[in-house]
Amino acid sequence: MSDFELIVNSIERDHIEKLLQDNRRLDGRTKNEFRDIKIETDVIGTANGSAIVHMGQTKVICGVKASFGSPWDDSPKEGALFVGFETTPLSAPEYRSGPPQPDAIEYARVTDRLIRESDIIDLERLCIIEGEKVWQLNVDIYALDDFGNLFDAAALAAFAALSTTKIPEVEVVNGEVNKLETTRPLQLSSFPISVTTYKIGDHFVVDGELREEQISDARITFGLTENHIVSGQKGGFGAFKSDKVIEILKNSIKIASDIRAKVSEQLPDLTFAE
Amino acid sequence: MSDSYVRPDGRGTKQLRDLKVEVGILDRAEGSARVDLGNNIAVASVYGPREMHPKHAARSDRAVMRVNYRMATFSVDGYKRSYPSRREKEISKVLSEAYESVVLTKNWPRSVIDVHIEIFQSDGGTRTAASIAITAALADAGIPMRDLTGGIASGLYEDHVVLDLNGQEDMKGTGDMPILYSPSVDEISLFQLDGQFTFEQFKEAFNTSKTGIRDVVEVIQNALKEKYLLIREQYGVDDEDDEDQDYDDEDDYDEDEEDEEEEEEEDEEEEELTPVPSEPIGEAHSTTVATDEEEEEVTPVTSSNFVVKQTPTTDSGLDETPAEEKPSEETEDESKEIKNTWFNKPGAELRPMKSNSTSEEDDDDSENVMRDIEYSQEE
Numbered sequence: 181m182s183d184f185e186l187i188v189n190s191i192e193r194d195h196i197e198k199l200l201q202d203n204r205r206l207d208g209r210t211k212n213e214f215r216d217i218k219i220e221t222d223v224i225g226t227a228n229g230s231a232i233v234h235m236g237q238t239k240v241i242c243g244v245k246a247s248f249g250s251p252w253d254d255s256p257k258e259g260a261l262f263v264g265f266e267t268t269p270l271s272a273p274e275y276r277s278g279p280p281q282p283d284a285i286e287y288a289r290v291t292d293r294l295i296r297e298s299d300i301i302d303l304e305r306l307c308i309i310e311g312e313k314v315w316q317l318n319v320d321i322y323a324l325d326d327f328g329n330l331f332d333a334a335a336l337a338a339f340a341a342l343s344t345t346k347i348p349e350v351e352v353v354n355g356e357v358n359k360l361e362t363t364r365p366l367q368l369s370s371f372p373i374s375v376t377t378y379k380i381g382d383h384f385v386v387d388g389e390l391r392e393e394q395i396s397d398a399r400i401t402f403g404l405t406e407n408h409i410v411s412g413q414k415g416g417f418g419a420f421k422s423d424k425v426i427e428i429l430k431n432s433i434k435i436a437s438d439i440r441a442k443v444s445e446q447l448p449d450l451t452f453a454e
Numbered sequence: 455m456s457d458s459y460v461r462p463d464g465r466g467t468k469q470l471r472d473l474k475v476e477v478g479i480l481d482r483a484e485g486s487a488r489v490d491l492g493n494n495i496a497v498a499s500v501y502g503p504r505e506m507h508p509k510h511a512a513r514s515d516r517a518v519m520r521v522n523y524r525m526a527t528f529s530v531d532g533y534k535r536s537y538p539s540r541r542e543k544e545i546s547k548v549l550s551e552a553y554e555s556v557v558l559t560k561n562w563p564r565s566v567i568d569v570h571i572e573i574f575q576s577d578g579g580t581r582t583a584a585s586i587a588i589t590a591a592l593a594d595a596g597i598p599m600r601d602l603t604g605g606i607a608s609g610l611y612e613d614h615v616v617l618d619l620n621g622q623e624d625m626k627g628t629g630d631m632p633i634l635y636s637p638s639v640d641e642i643s644l645f646q647l648d649g650q651f652t653f654e655q656f657k658e659a660f661n662t663s664k665t666g667i668r669d670v671v672e673v674i675q676n677a678l679k680e681k682y683l684l685i686r687e688q689y690g691v692d693d694e695d696d697e698d699q700d701y702d703d704e705d706d707y708d709e710d711e712e713d714e715e716e717e718e719e720e721d722e723e724e725e726e727l728t729p730v731p732s733e734p735i736g737e738a739h740s741t742t743v744a745t746d747e748e749e750e751e752v753t754p755v756t757s758s759n760f761v762v763k764q765t766p767t768t769d770s771g772l773d774e775t776p777a778e779e780k781p782s783e784e785t786e787d788e789s790k791e792i793k794n795t796w797f798n799k800p801g802a803e804l805r806p807m808k809s810n811s812t813s814e815e816d817d818d819d820s821e822n823v824m825r826d827i828e829y830s831q832e833e
Contacts, residue, residue, distance in 0.1 A: 183514050282547040285540045293648040398555070400645060409656050412631065412647030415547075417554035419641035422664060426657060433653065 193380070193395040200383040207236070207389060212435060214387045217336065219446045221344045229345025229366075233337040236389060237327035242319065242337035244345045248357065249316030251307070259306020259314040263292035264321065265334055271323035287321075290413045291334045291374075294403035295319065297410040298372035300342065302453065305367065308350055308357055315347060328393040331401045331413075335374035336443065343368060343450050367453035370405040373439050375432035377401075379418055384428060386435055402429055404436040459614050461623065467616045468662055470606070470669060475586060475677035477594040485595025487677070489587040492620055493577035498587035499570050500595040503562040517562040521549040523584055525573040545581050552634045552644035553588065558598045567597065578621035582606050582632050585644065590674050594681070601636035603643060604670035608633075608659035610649055615658040617666045631659050635667045 196206060203210050215236030224230035227243035249260050265288035267275040275281070280288070306315035319341065321334045346363035378388035378396040388396055397418030403411030409429065414420065420428070444450055459467050471492030480486035483499035506512035523545045527534045538546075549571075557567065569591065571584045585605030592599060609619045610629035624630055629649025635642055651659065 186515055280540075282543055285543050286547055289540060289544050297648045297650060299650070398551075402647075405650075408650040408652060409647065410650055412645055413548070414642065414645035415551055417551055419552075419555035419636070419639075419643040420645070422635065422640055422642050422660070425642055425645065426660065429653070429656065 189395050192391060196392060196395060197381045197383065200380060200385065205385065205389075206391060211383065211385045212431065214332075214435070214439060215389065217439070217443060217446075219336065219340045219443065221340055221447065221449070227341075228347060229341045229343070231337050231340035231344065232324075233333050233340060235329065235333045235336070235387070237325055238329060238333050238389075239324040240321055240330065240333045240337045241324055242321040242334075242341040244341045245318045245320070246315050246345070246347045247318070248308070248313055251311060251314045255303070256311035257307050258303035259301075260316040261296060261301065261303065261319070262317070263295050263319045263338060264288050265291055265323075265330075266320070267323045267326065267330070270325075272326040275323075275326070286413070286415065287330055287334055290331060290401060290403075290411060291321065291338055293411040293413075294335050294372050294374055295338055295342075298370045298403065298405045298408075300339070300368050300370050300372060301366055302369065306347075309352060309355070313357055317345075326390070328390040329376050329387050331376045332374045332387060335372065335403065339368075339372060340443075340447060342366060343447050365449070365451075367451075369453045371440050371444070371452075372403050372405045372410060373436040373443075374401055374403050374411075375435050375439075377428045377432060379416070379420065384424070384431075386432070400425065400428055402432045402436075404433055406437075406440075409433075459612075461611065461616060463620060463622075465616075467614050468666070470618045470666055471620065473586070473670060473673050475590050475673050477590050477677050477681050483591070483595075485591040485593070485597070487587045487590035487594060489583050489590070491579060491583040491586065491618070493575060494573065494580055494583040495575040496580065496583040496587040497572050497574060498584065498591040500567065500588075500591045500597065501570075502567040503565040503597075504568070506564060506566040512564045512566070515563055516559040517557075517565045517567055519550050519553040519557055519559060519569070520566050521553060521569045521571065521588065522546050523549055523571045523573075523581070525576060525580070529573050529576045545584070548644055548646065549581065549585065549588065552585070552603070553592070555641065555643045556589075556599050556601065556603045556636060557592065558600065561598065567592075576621070578619050578624040579607050579632070581644075581646075582618075582634075585634050586670055586674060590677055593674070593678050601639045601641075602671045602674055603634050603636045604667035604674065605632060605634040605644065606663050606666040606670055607631060608663040608666070610651065610655060610659070615655055615662055617662050629655070629659070631656075631663070633660070633663050633667075635664055637664075637668050637671055 199205060200211065205211070205213075207215070209215070215238070216234075218234040220232045222230060223232050223241070224243050228246045229244035230242060232239065232241045251258060251260065265284055266280065267284040267287065269275050269277050275284075301317070306317065308314055319338050321337050323330055323334075343366075345366045347366065348359040349362045349364055351358050351360060375386060376388070377384050377386050377400050378392055379398045379400075380388075380392065380396050385392060388399070393399070396416060398414065398416030398420060400420060401411070401413045401415075402409060457467055461467065463471075465471070472490070474490040475487060476489075477485070477487045479488045479497070480499055483501060485500035487498050489496045489498075503517050506518060511518060523542055524538060525534055525542060527536050549569075553569070559567070569588050571588060573580045573584065582605035585603065589599075589603050589605075593602065606618055608615060608617050608631055609623065609627050610616070611619065611623045611627040613628075616623065616627075619627055619630060627649070629647075629651050631647040631649070631651070632644070633642055633646075634644035647656075
């Protein structure tokens with residue numbers, strides 16, 4: 181970070197902190213307010229499921245591909261699920277193409293944990309021939325515009341894309357697997373929401389936009405389903421007082437249920453398995 | 455949720471695995487540590503603060519903490535590919551960020567503190583074993599920190615909140631939450647979670663880890679104390695120390711006497727410079743730790759045995775150690791001591807250890823000869 185950036189950051193930080201004392205933010209939100217969320221689904225023809233999520237100016241796109249694969253040795257009856265994330269050079273000047281940078285790896289792994297641990301998909305329903313052939317789901321998210329908080333946007337995009345994912349039905353004839361014309365939707369069993377809280381001085385704000393993210397001391401992300409805490413990740417150079425972590429979690433649970441209700445309205449196809 | 459639940463390895467729900475910390479095990483590094491947490495073996499080394507390379511990664515107001523977490527190819531069942539996995543990269547990132555908040559990085563603008571951590575044997579909870587090694591190695595390197603940070607995971611196994619999951623529990627369990635916590639400043643510097651926790655389980659796991667980390671930090675403190683006591687013993691700082699006699703024996707060397715004086719001076723300096731790692735330095739929001747108290751606790755140690763033996767923690771009041779564990783512990787320690795011989799003993803680079811070798815005089819002589827050579831070269 182150059183000296184210039186340091187100075188600009190400290191000036192901007194003072195300004196942001198001053199606003200936060202009156203529970204105000206650069207874009208007019210309050211501390212516990214998310215940016216507007218807009219979700220478009222089925223945006224990619226070649227994918228089995230897809231979605232674009234707009235969270236304020238932050239935009240990410242997610243595509244789900246279903247292909248044949250082999251099961252893991254320790255779970256012969258289960259399909260495989262992979263979540264990837266790429267901070268493409270499309271989305272910000274600092275991202276370069278090439279091997280994934282630590283940032284991108286962190287986004288991918290945190291989103292992967294959220295989707296995987298929420299038991300959103302019954303992986304046994306993805307089994308075709310036990311021990312031999314299963315469906316492999318690749319959930320890949322690409323950043324389009326990084327205006328902060330890619331964690332929460334990525335989680336929404338992954339969920340939205342999965343909610344629209346349809347897998348071809350198959351028939352097994354003499355050990356041969358044939359894809360049929362008809363498809364079936366994945367049956368989702370939970371609705372995980374990611375809530376990231378940023379620490380700026382003594383203040384805590386959810387869903388930091390770009391400048392807030394850049395000047396924040398630290399962040400903490402909770403992945404929350406209806407009844408459980410399924411993932412968590414602290415990042416940034418600062419630290420959290422331990423009682424604050426509990427406080428932030430309580431707040432995040434409340435916010436997550438609000439977002440869940442709002443987002444459900446935008447996903448008309450959304451149905452859950454019994 | 456009863457506390458009487460006994461885990462597959464015989465531990466109670468709130469019981470740590472055996473934890474052993476040794477500092478100063480590597481000679482080249484500025485600070486180093488080996489941690490045995492159950493079956494995990496983690497070795498950490500610290501180089502720096504030193505010039506940042508590449509330059510553009512330097513920050514003009516502070517040093518960068520660059521933690522590199524790696525697992526050895528033979529550390530797991532099967533063979534681990536030697537190139538860093540995505541998991542290793544993520545853990546390196548979160549550990550780097552965690553120590554940014556602990557180390558007083560503003561002391562060294564534009565530089566980097568490199569911490570390398572290698573896991574040689576793994577059995578669940580390697581990142582927390584790594585963090586214990588990092589803290590010990592940083593303190594060993596004399597790098598000022600706001601607090602001694604400890605790391606431990608709590609998780610869910612068969613619906614019980616359990617402390618410090620081993621590999622089997624991690625695999626079969628339904629939740630894992632590693633944290634790094636600095637007890638005297640009450641700060642969480644690393645937090646990760648996966649699994650399915652209810653809010654109540656989360657709170658229990660969180661508090662269990664915090665309590666566990668107090669015990670972890672105590673083990674780190676003891677390891678550091680023992681190293682410095684050992685150095686003191688070897689240099690004969692204490693008046694009643696036998697080593698003074700050693701110096702008298704060597705009086706026939708003229709130059710050696712000078713040397714000795716010099717060494718003693720150095721030693722005094724070292725005493726002053728000895729980092730008291732648990733004392734937060736500088737920052738306004740740090741609370742003072744009762745370091746005086748610790749001084750009182752210091753008891754003479756036998757120099758032959760500086761390995762910190764951590765008996766399963768009972769003083770936390772959380773759990774009772776099963777009575778049958780005591781006899782087995784001795785045999786276990788013996789085997790571990792044999793394992794430990796693949797590293798130099800702490801302080802060994804300073805002076806051969808007295809009680810360790812029978813040919814101590816020879817060793818000393820050879821060292822003196824070396825010094826003589828150095829002297830003549832200077833002249």
